[in-house]
Amino acid sequence: xxxxxxxxxxxxxxxxxxxxxxxxxxxxxxxxxxxxxxxxxxxxxxxxxxxxxxxxxxxxxxxxxxxxxxxxxxxxxxxxxxxxxxxxxxxxxxxxxxxxxxxxxxxxxxxxxxxxxxxxxxxxxxxxxxxxxx
Amino acid sequence: xxxxxxxxxxxxxxxxxxxxxxxxxxxxxxxxxxxxxxxxxxxxxxxxxxxxxxxxxxxxxxxxxxxxxxxxxxxxxxxxxxxxxxxxxxxxxxxxxxxxxxxxxxxxxxxxxxxxxxxxxxxxxxxxxxxxxx
DNA sequence: GCCTGATCTTACGTCAACGTAAAAGTGACG
DNA sequence: CGTCACTTTTACGTTGACGTAAGATCAGGC
Numbered sequence: 292x293x294x295x296x297x298x299x300x301x302x303x304x305x306x307x308x309x310x311x312x313x314x315x316x317x318x319x320x321x322x323x324x325x326x327x328x329x330x331x332x333x334x335x336x337x338x339x340x341x342x343x344x345x346x347x348x349x350x351x352x353x354x355x356x357x358x359x360x361x362x363x364x365x366x367x368x369x370x371x372x373x374x375x376x377x378x379x380x381x382x383x384x385x386x387x388x389x390x391x392x393x394x395x396x397x398x399x400x401x402x403x404x405x406x407x408x409x410x411x412x413x414x415x416x417x418x419x420x421x422x423x424x425x
Numbered sequence: 426x427x428x429x430x431x432x433x434x435x436x437x438x439x440x441x442x443x444x445x446x447x448x449x450x451x452x453x454x455x456x457x458x459x460x461x462x463x464x465x466x467x468x469x470x471x472x473x474x475x476x477x478x479x480x481x482x483x484x485x486x487x488x489x490x491x492x493x494x495x496x497x498x499x500x501x502x503x504x505x506x507x508x509x510x511x512x513x514x515x516x517x518x519x520x521x522x523x524x525x526x527x528x529x530x531x532x533x534x535x536x537x538x539x540x541x542x543x544x545x546x547x548x549x550x551x552x553x554x555x556x557x558x559x
Numbered sequence: 560g561c562c563t564g565a566t567c568t569t570a571c572g573t574c575a576a577c578g579t580a581a582a583a584g585t586g587a588c589g
Numbered sequence: 590c591g592t593c594a595c596t597t598t599t600a601c602g603t604t605g606a607c608g609t610a611a612g613a614t615c616a617g618g619c
Contacts, residue, residue, distance in 0.1 A: 299565090300565090300566075310608085311565095311566080312606095312609085313606085313607065315568090316606070320606095329614095329615080330567050331567080331615090332566090332567090350529070350533050354605075354606095355606070379541070385537070386534065386541070389530055392530065393527060393531060393534065395484070396486075396527045396530065397527060399485050399486070400520065400523050400524060400527065402481070402484075402485070403485055403516065403519070403523070407517070411513075433596090434596075435595075435596090444578085445595095445597095446576095446577065446578065447576085449597090449598090450576070454576095463585080464584070465595095465597080466596090466597090490575095560619105561618105561619090562617105563618090564615100565614100565615085566614080566615080566616100567612100567615090568612090568613075569612090569613105570610095571609090571610085572607105572608075573607090574604105574605100574606105574607105575604100576603105577602105577603090578601105578603075579600105579601090579602075580599105581598100581599085582599090583596100583597075583598085584595105584596080584597065585594100585595080585597090586593105586595085586596100587592105587594095588592095588594105589592100
């Protein structure tokens with residue numbers, strides 16, 4: 292069997308390196324749905340799976356709102372393929388954005404490297420005149 | 426001779442594709458220092474050069490505050506090589522950050538592509554059952 | 560019963576880079 | 590003189606993803 296034990300907020304924080312505030316925030320935004328035992332939250336296996344997807348989504352650069360939509364569709368069963376296609380579309384768009392961003396970043400890196408050869412020379416020459424002055 | 430004519434705010438906006446608000450904002454943040462003729466701002470060659478560097482800096486992912494510091498150091502004359510070295514250090518750090526970011530982005534792109542092969546299959550199978558239902 | 564530590568709710572604060580609205584001044588044209 | 594287009598200042602609003610402070614509550618241990 293897989294580990295179906297529920298986790299406290301602290302265990303979640305330690306496991307996934309997030310703050311309690313973050314988990315409560317995600318709950319408020321309807322990204323997570325921990326069980327409420329009295330006051331306390333108990334995070335199930337499902338919550339942990341969702342949190343993993345949230346964190347991954349953030350690495351992809353999705354906003355929380357986008358992630359929520361994707362997550363909702365994820366658990367929507369098999370009706371409404373229109374929405375699923377929409378999901379796919381969103382991901383497609385994000386992918387394009389990321390590739391564009393990467394290309395721009397690469398160009399910026401090259402440019403910055405170029406600029407820095409400048410600075411290198413400048414620093415070297417200044418170091419020289421500093422030594423000469425001593 | 427190079428073009429030393431001063432430019433109005435509108436000419437600047439059209440030339441560099443920014444809004445008046447942006448230019449005034451940059452002035453407030455001490456990134457630009459247009460001459461004040463009465464009420465109006467007149468942007469000199471120096472302002473244009475600075476603006477170009479600002480826009481480039483933004484493409485590099487520097488914050489405006491970082492850009493301001495770099496710009497200040499840029500016009501500091503040749504004393505204080507400590508600060509120049511600091512500038513170089515900042516740029517170096519930024520470069521490292523950008524490369525890290527690019528690598529993560531590349532990894533995210535690969536992951537996302539992988540995920541999407543999933544979605545592709547899912548869409549295809551759902552399309553099938555949809556056709557069958559008609 | 561009391562203390563301690565963890566958790567809870569509520570709600571205002573933060574940061575960056577401007578956007579936007581209001582009200583007023585300026586200059587040229589007719 | 591009017592008014593039209595442009596610019597100015599001032600200052601509050603926006604967005605996203607939480608941080609942070611204040612105070613309530615609860616379970617366990619002594």
